[in-house]
Amino acid sequence: MGNYRIAVLPGDGIGKEVTKGAVEVLKAIETRFGHHFEFAYGWIGGAAVDQKGTPLPEETLALCRESDAVLLGAVGGPKWDQHPPHLRPERGLLQIRKEMNLFANLRPVKFYDSLTDSSPLKQEVIQGVDLVIVRELTGGLYFGKPSGRMVENGEEKAVDTLLYKKEEIKRIVKVAFELARKRKKKVTSVDKANVLSSSRMWREIAEEVAQEFPDVTLEHMLVDNAAMQLIRSPQQFDVVVTENMFGDILSDEASMLTGSLGMLPSASLSASGPSLYEPIHGSAPDIAGQNKANPIAAILSAAMMLRLSFGLSKEAEAVEKAVQQVLAAGLRTADIAQKGQRVVSTDEMVNEIKTAI
Numbered sequence: 133m134g135n136y137r138i139a140v141l142p143g144d145g146i147g148k149e150v151t152k153g154a155v156e157v158l159k160a161i162e163t164r165f166g167h168h169f170e171f172a173y174g175w176i177g178g179a180a181v182d183q184k185g186t187p188l189p190e191e192t193l194a195l196c197r198e199s200d201a202v203l204l205g206a207v208g209g210p211k212w213d214q215h216p217p218h219l220r221p222e223r224g225l226l227q228i229r230k231e232m233n234l235f236a237n238l239r240p241v242k243f244y245d246s247l248t249d250s251s252p253l254k255q256e257v258i259q260g261v262d263l264v265i266v267r268e269l270t271g272g273l274y275f276g277k278p279s280g281r282m283v284e285n286g287e288e289k290a291v292d293t294l295l296y297k298k299e300e301i302k303r304i305v306k307v308a309f310e311l312a313r314k315r316k317k318k319v320t321s322v323d324k325a326n327v328l329s330s331s332r333m334w335r336e337i338a339e340e341v342a343q344e345f346p347d348v349t350l351e352h353m354l355v356d357n358a359a360m361q362l363i364r365s366p367q368q369f370d371v372v373v374t375e376n377m378f379g380d381i382l383s384d385e386a387s388m389l390t391g392s393l394g395m396l397p398s399a400s401l402s403a404s405g406p407s408l409y410e411p412i413h414g415s416a417p418d419i420a421g422q423n424k425a426n427p428i429a430a431i432l433s434a435a436m437m438l439r440l441s442f443g444l445s446k447e448a449e450a451v452e453k454a455v456q457q458v459l460a461a462g463l464r465t466a467d468i469a470q471k472g473q474r475v476v477s478t479d480e481m482v483n484e485i486k487t488a489i
């Protein structure tokens with residue numbers, strides 16, 4: 133029986149609705165398995181701008197650092213679109229990633245038998261897809277210096293730098309191997325080693341780390357080929373690990389394999405403290421406040437928290453099984469409903485999942 137403190141940052145729009153659902157599901161797990169979860173709430177995003185005058189208040193950051201894990205909803209909305217850059221909700225999200233050293237972004241993409249029609253791809257292509265993209269989140273092209281624009285000899289130029297330190301590559305590749313060890317034991321390391329020095333170093337380090345994991349198979353794939361293979365035969369992948377920008381692009385591509393944004397969770401693991409869990413979707417202003425949002429992405433994010441931050445695999449499985457069960461029973465929020473299917477609200481979906489647990 134464990135005691136865990138969870139920082140809950142609902143944020144804006146449907147973020148508030150779906151985190152409420154995820155917290156209720158965690159409470160059901162608490163009851164069934166006899167753990168104690170303490171939920172501590174903090175402001176982030178537009179809500180924090182309104183309440184505290186900044187998208188990431190110091191007290192929110194302190195609360196997160198004192199917790200065992202962070203559960204986040206989503207930030208943003210039209211209300212704050214005209215604000216200056218330092219008062220934009222999204223700024224809060226970038227800051228928290230940086231401040232908490234969240235270097236590894238994990239996005240599982242899983243096929244659900246009952247939802248085949250929500251993918252733009254043919255069923256035989258996506259059948260059985262169960263992969264995780266592990267994206268490096270705090271280095272590479274998005275952070276390397278020099279970066280910026282300049283005029284030299286009257287010529288306008290712009291530069292970005294793809295820079296990695298050996299240790300930064302090592303730690304992200306290790307995350308991928310450790311994950312693969314608990315799954316189908318295959319790591320695909322994606323790079324552009326035919327062109328980029330950083331990729332050649334990445335490849336060497338991946339080989340080095342692989343020595344520590346003799347039970348896991350390592351393959352290398354060029355990023356252009358990986359983009360193609362994800363659509364051609366996504367079943368071949370287990371764990372895909374790659375640098376920041378490649379991962380940014382491939383994880384969005386992969387998320388479309390199974391269709392709805394409302395189904396897909398994510399984890400951002402920290403190098404130095406608590407990790408953060410959030411659905412990959414945004415605040416969805418178009419449906420906010422209507423009790424319509426699909427809470428499953430947030431609920432599956434909570435399951436990832438149970439497994440990865442607390443080591444509670446059985447509990448995580450109980451959540452995932454409950455989700456599968458209600459989907460198999462035909463329960464659908466609007467985003468995943470086909471013509472003629474009965475549509476349930478956020479609250480109804482949450483209640484059914486709780487009951488299944």
Ligand code: ATP
Nearest residue numbers: 208393394413414415416417418419425426427467
């Ligand atoms: P952001 O910039 O914050 O990522 P976005 O423009 O990518 O936002 P989302 O907020 O993710 O957009 O929403 C995109 C579309 O998907 C919207 O039409 C929204 O209603 C829908 N959507 C997103 N999440 C969900 C959900 N959990 N349930 C139902 N529909 C959703």
Ligand code: MG
Nearest residue numbers: 412413414415
């Ligand atoms: Mg988006």
